[in-house]
Amino acid sequence: MLKKVFKSYDFPIFITVVLLCLFGLVMVYSSSMVTAVARYGEEMDFFYQKQKTAMILAFFLMLVAMIIPYKLYQQKKILMLMMSGIIGFLFLIFFIGHTAGGAQSWINVGTRAIQPGEFSKLAIIIYLAAIFGKRQHIINSIDKAVVPPITMLLIICALIAIQPDFGTAFIILLIAASIIIASGMSMKSLGKLLGISLIVAAIISLAILISGNFSEVVSKERVSRFTGLQTPFDPETIKDEGFHLANSLIAFGSGGVTGLGLGDSVQKYGYLPESHTDFILAIIGEELGLFGVVFVLGALGFIVLRGFVLAARCPDPFGSLLMVGISSMIGIQVFINAGGVSGLIPITGITLPFISYGGSSLLILMISIGILQNVVMRSNRLAEKKMQVKEKNIPM
Incomplete structure (x- = not known):
């Protein structure tokens, strides 16, 4: 029985996630060793050890999420508790929040910092999927099916934007849009x-x-992200607003096709201050070249596309919308991060899923993958049971 249950999970996604996490751990060490010593006065493996600890916990929570029946998240009490908890944490930030990168988005818990905005992403996915999954019969009734969840969405986004963290708020809005589009609502x-x-x-x-x-x-800092995007190598721009993008592009250009070699990045020596978080893809491009970038983006793209395919096969509206939301969350973050470091779109400070340093982000991503796997497992088990019943009813 246990063997049949494990066979029902989607192993292509599981193996891809494991490979990305292990690869990300290696790159966090490589990209952060200089920053840990020069900026923070810590040992070279400081960020590596913290990321490793977060990864172990994240894998455990993913396994737990793979076991817990996803239908529990659709219960009204669970939804109310989850959303009230998220709103409570977002309000708490304004009183005991920790400021970093110009945004008061973290709450210190011991030696670690938790970012409630990251947890809000998964909370919104579960909440919207549950609401729209239940209200399929009135999905085209704007006042009954759409206004209540949209109101909750706007409250969450407003609390995050006030921090101010416009990047996370924008991502949540895009995730919500993907769920709404997939909900079955008419054009x-x-x-x-x-x-x-x-x-x-x-x-x-x-x-x-x-x-x-x-x-x-519309602060000077936010406007500079657009001006820096247009002319990053301008003699005046490169000193200020174009500094990060210019050095990111230099990293990609230096790496070429094969890269300079693992650990041999030059840009991580103070040229890219966020080399282990926002700009880790640039360091991958510099050290491992085009091959490294293609591997990362290809693996992430596979997870997103596979998630959408599995969502289309799921017979349960709630489960299907959960997978759409989770896949969209990963895909949107990949596009924003890769687009920012390559100069395609303005830099927004969004981490690269499964690769960048960040405990809160990794925990939410792994829990999300666990929920996705649980939906897949139960859908496959249901399809298997239907097939068995159908075979029994076939006359010999």
């Missing part, structure tokens, strides 16, 4: 929802202009 209803969203966005923008807080929202 007419989607059009209405889009129109309402544009009106709300216009009202919020007008309110910001009237209140005089426009300069705070």
Whole structure:
């Protein structure tokens, strides 16, 4: 029986995730050894050891999530407890939050820092999937099926944006959009929802202009991300707003096809301060070349596409939307991170899934993969049982 259960999991995704995590651990060590000593005065393996500890816990939590029936998350009490807990933590940040990178987004717990915004991503996925999964019969009723969950979504995004962490808030909105599109809503209803969203966005923008807080929202730092994107190698730009992107592109260019060799990066010596988090893909490109980048992006792309395929096969609306949300979360973060470090889009400070240093991000990603695997397992088991019943009913 236990053997049949384990066979029902999706091993291609499991093996790919394991490979990415182990590869990421190696690259965290390589990319952070200089930063650990020069900036923080710690041992070279400081970030490596912290990431290793987080990875062990993340693998354990993934296995737990693979066992717990995903249907439990759809219960009203569980949803209320989860969402009230997330909102509570987001409010708590404003009182005991730790500021880093210009955003008050972390809560210190002992020697570690937890980022509630990361946990909000999975909470929103579960919440929206549960609501839209239950309300399939009224999915095109905007006031009954859409307004309540959208209100909760906007509250979460507003609390995160105030920190300010616009990157995470934007990602959550994109994840929510992917779930809504996959929910079975008609094109007419989607059009209405889009129109309402544009009106709300216009009202919020007008309110910001009237209140005089426009300069705070559109700060010099945020505008510089766009100006740095246009001319990163300009003699004036490269000293300030184009510094990170210019050095990221230099890293990719130096690595070429085969790379300089593992551990031989030059850009990690202070040229890319966030070399082990936001710009770890640039270090991979420098040390392992095009081959290393293709491996990482190919493996991440496989997980995303495989997740969408499995979601399409799932007969349960809740389970299907869960997999769509989880796959979208990974895909969106990959695009934003890779696009930022390559100059395709402005840099937003989003980590690369399974690769970048970050305990909160890794924990949420691994729990998400565990939930996805649980949906796959139960869908496969259900399909197997139906097949057995069908075979028994076939006359000999």
